[in-house]
Amino acid sequence: MSSGILVLNAGSSSIKFAIYGEQGDTLNEVAHGLIEDIGGAKPHFVAKARDGQKLGELHPAAEPLYDHARALTDLLAWLDEHPELPKLRAVGHRVVHGGTLYSAPVLLDHAIVDHLDNLIPLAPLHQPHNVAGIKAVYAIDPNMPQVACFDTAFHRSQPEVARLFAIPQKYRDEGVQRYGFHGMSYEFVASRLPDLIGERGHGKIVIAHLGNGASMCAIDQGKSVASTMGFTAVDGLPMGTRTGNIDPGVLLYMIGQHGMGLKQLTDLLYKQSGLLGLSGISNDMRTLLSSSEPAAQITVEYFCYRIVRELGSMAAALGGLDALVFTGGIGEHAAPVRARVCELAAWYGIALDPAANEAGATVITTADSRIPALVVPTDEEGIIARHTRRLASTV
Numbered sequence: 441m442s443s444g445i446l447v448l449n450a451g452s453s454s455i456k457f458a459i460y461g462e463q464g465d466t467l468n469e470v471a472h473g474l475i476e477d478i479g480g481a482k483p484h485f486v487a488k489a490r491d492g493q494k495l496g497e498l499h500p501a502a503e504p505l506y507d508h509a510r511a512l513t514d515l516l517a518w519l520d521e522h523p524e525l526p527k528l529r530a531v532g533h534r535v536v537h538g539g540t541l542y543s544a545p546v547l548l549d550h551a552i553v554d555h556l557d558n559l560i561p562l563a564p565l566h567q568p569h570n571v572a573g574i575k576a577v578y579a580i581d582p583n584m585p586q587v588a589c590f591d592t593a594f595h596r597s598q599p600e601v602a603r604l605f606a607i608p609q610k611y612r613d614e615g616v617q618r619y620g621f622h623g624m625s626y627e628f629v630a631s632r633l634p635d636l637i638g639e640r641g642h643g644k645i646v647i648a649h650l651g652n653g654a655s656m657c658a659i660d661q662g663k664s665v666a667s668t669m670g671f672t673a674v675d676g677l678p679m680g681t682r683t684g685n686i687d688p689g690v691l692l693y694m695i696g697q698h699g700m701g702l703k704q705l706t707d708l709l710y711k712q713s714g715l716l717g718l719s720g721i722s723n724d725m726r727t728l729l730s731s732s733e734p735a736a737q738i739t740v741e742y743f744c745y746r747i748v749r750e751l752g753s754m755a756a757a758l759g760g761l762d763a764l765v766f767t768g769g770i771g772e773h774a775a776p777v778r779a780r781v782c783e784l785a786a787w788y789g790i791a792l793d794p795a796a797n798e799a800g801a802t803v804i805t806t807a808d809s810r811i812p813a814l815v816v817p818t819d820e821e822g823i824i825a826r827h828t829r830r831l832a833s834t835v
């Protein structure tokens with residue numbers, strides 16, 4: 441049995457995980473899985489081998505409350521019951537917010553975890569669960585080396601002008617500035633581009649990470665120069681249930697006319713809006729694409745329209761555009777969304793190849809398209825595993 445790394449990506453009601461075995465200098469994914477509906481009525485655990493074959497499944501009781509700590513206990517117990525899987529020697533976590541302090545992954549200790557706790561108000565949908573995952577592993581094995589990889593870290597290279605808000609100094613001193621998220625996804629996808637499109641891959645690239653959370657990033661020579669997400673992961677593109685960019689005057693109106701307080705506004709911005717709020721049907725792009733309801737159609741159109749508006753902003757920050765890249769669940773699988781974005785962005789010199797797009801090819805533009813558009817599946821867990829291994833080797 442080899443040694444291994446566990447990667448945890450804890451969301452509000454789910455934990456995605458992946459287990460990697462170490463063979464010499466290489467890391468191989470041996471299993472991945474999902475615990476979903478944590479805190480809900482029907483928690484469900486499933487683990488699969490790399491080829492998709494089911495390795496294990498549990499339907500834990502929802503009572504007493506099946507929380508993140510219990511979910512992790514079940515995951516670690518399941519690993520123990522499978523001695524053929526690698527024996528864990530480190531755990532890597534996705535942590536959404538690293539504030540101003542962390543511009544790279546970090547080997548955790550209790551003082552750092554306390555600091556990450558303090559960042560919870562900046563990412564209420566993600567950070568509490570990321571930190572809960574770290575604490576749950578400490579509770580089970582206090583000596584397990586743990587590494588945090590931050591969504592924000594990749595964007596710390598942005599120039600000051602891209603990070604500023606035009607607000608008084610005292611608030612900026614508190615860390616009220618633009619951060620950017622989905623950093624592991626951008627790091628991974630950007631690292632693949634030189635292999636796929638040669639020298640151009642080091643140029644001025646816009647990556648659209650379109651998942652349940654969605655953002656875009658402008659990358660020059662492998663470094664982030666701008667992002668659509670800002671202080672929090674609610675800015676920029678509309679998402680499954682998040683508004684994206686919205687006139688702050690709307691919030692003042694909600695406070696003044698509807699008497700909304702902090703909790704109601706947070707719910708409105710993060711949970712009731714986006715694709716779900718606009719369509720009134722679903723936050724799931726698959727459901728919207730298969731619906732003939734006009735509300736579903738205008739929602740998909742709005743999503744694509746906002747992507748193309750932000751593409752202009754990202755290209756302006758870069759001073760040019762060498763390639764457009766789609767990734768994330770929607771970016772990788774929703775051909776009609778990619779087609780509509782490319783159609784609206786045709787004037788940039790993006791010429792869609794409809795057959796390549798439908799077939800899920802890597803390059804989805806024609807050979808003579810001035811700017812190529814690509815689809816590159818992301819691998820946030822793989823990046824976390826690599827950083828975790830590197831830092832855990834220093835313990």
Ligand SMILES: Nc1ncnc2c1ncn2[C@@H]1O[C@H](COP(=O)(O)OP(=O)(O)O)[C@@H](O)[C@H]1O
Binds near residue numbers: 774775
């Ligand atoms: N085949 C598909 N066609 C269209 N949309 C898809 C498809 N598969 C997944 N999606 C969409 O991807 C989104 C989830 O993206 P994902 O990156 O998995 O989310 P998360 O941010 O939770 O990791 C959902 O809106 C889902 O509908």
Ligand SMILES: CC(=O)OP(=O)(O)O
Binds near residue numbers: 566
């Ligand atoms: C930062 C963010 O939006 O993450 P996710 O896509 O996992 O919701």
Ligand SMILES: [Mg+2]
Binds near residue numbers: 652
């Ligand atoms: Mg995501």
